[in-house]
Amino acid sequence: KAGVTQTPRYLIKTRGQQVTLSCSPISGHRSVSWYQQTPGQGLQFLFEYFSETQRNKGNFPGRFSGRQFSNSRSEMNVSTLELGDSALYLCASRKGGTNTGELFFGEGSRLTVL
Amino acid sequence: QKEVEQNSGPLSVPEGAIASLNCTYSDRGSQSFFWYRQYSGKSPELIMSIYSNGDKEDGRFTAQLNKASQYVSLLIRDSQPSDSATYLCAVNEDNNNDMRFGAGTRLTVKP
Numbered sequence A: 001k002a003g004v005t006q007t008p009r010y011l012i013k014t015r016g017q018q019v020t021l022s023c024s025p026i027s028g029h030r031s032v033s034w035y036q037q038t039p040g041q042g043l044q045f046l047f048e049y050f051s052e053t054q055r056n057k058g059n060f061p062g063r064f065s066g067r068q069f070s071n072s073r074s075e076m077n078v079s080t081l082e083l084g085d086s087a088l089y090l091c092a093s094r095k096g097g098t099n100t101g102e103l104f105f106g107e108g109s110r111l112t113v114l
Numbered sequence B: 001q002k003e004v005e006q007n008s009g010p011l012s013v014p015e016g017a018i019a020s021l022n023c024t025y026s027d028r029g030s031q032s033f034f035w036y037r038q039y040s041g042k043s044p045e046l047i048m049s050i051y052s053n054g055d056k057e058d059g060r061f062t063a064q065l066n067k068a069s070q071y072v073s074l075l076i077r078d079s080q081p082s083d084s085a086t087y088l089c090a091v092n093e094d095n096n097n098d099m100r101f102g103a104g105t106r107l108t109v110k111p
Helices: none
Strands: A005-007 A010-013 A019-024 A031-038 A042-050 A053-057 A064-068 A074-078 A087-094 A109-113 B004-006 B011-014 B019-025 B030-038 B045-050 B054-058 B061-066 B071-076 B085-093 B099-101 B105-110
Touching: A005 A087, A019 A087, A019 A109, A031 A074, A042 A064, A042 A074, A042 B099, A053 A064, A074 A087, B004 B085, B011 B019, B019 B030, B019 B085, B019 B105, B030 B061, B030 B071, B045 B054, B045 B061, B045 B071, B071 B085
Parallel strands: A010 A109, B011 B105
Antiparallel strands: A005 A019, A019 A074, A031 A042, A031 A087, A042 A053, A064 A074, A087 A109, B004 B019, B019 B071, B030 B045, B030 B085, B054 B061, B061 B071, B085 B099, B085 B105
16 A cells, blocks of 8 residues: 655755645545644644645645645645745645544655755 | 643663653643654654553553543653654644644664
């Protein structure tokens, strides 16, 4: 069974640019969550999608957005990049429905903003 | 702000010893609790989940939950150098759909 797949794995952008990250969940998983991980802040929750609907959102500015498609694949977008957006962006999936299931993480997309 | 707190460490134990990792959480509505292990440069991987008060054992790992004290812990018996990693405590509320993580405790097991 394939795991959570994130693309791209690494990318470098400059300030002011925008970036789109992609996540394919485990087959059958309908919930996709996104996290930002930095050395100073740890894992910070961005948002969670289930059946193409955003169910919850963390405390991030509106520059961070996401969406989910009918096949459960998800994308997140960061516009007007800032140096502080440099981080590992992790996508995680779970079966969904209830919120008590375990999260399974992808390998992450490491973003560097210059 | 709902918090999940962990000692950042580093925690260092000798090979073969018991490593004890602790986590407290602020939201009394929390219903499910998880421990993840994250090796340097890798993504978090699930070790244990626990939903009820008491102990849950899986091999060398034991998770302990005390909802009254809002406390969850992870014991690693017979620690091995391969257990050296950052351990993340995660908490999920009953009526919320995000899982909150602690900052993680870095464990080093010395041969």
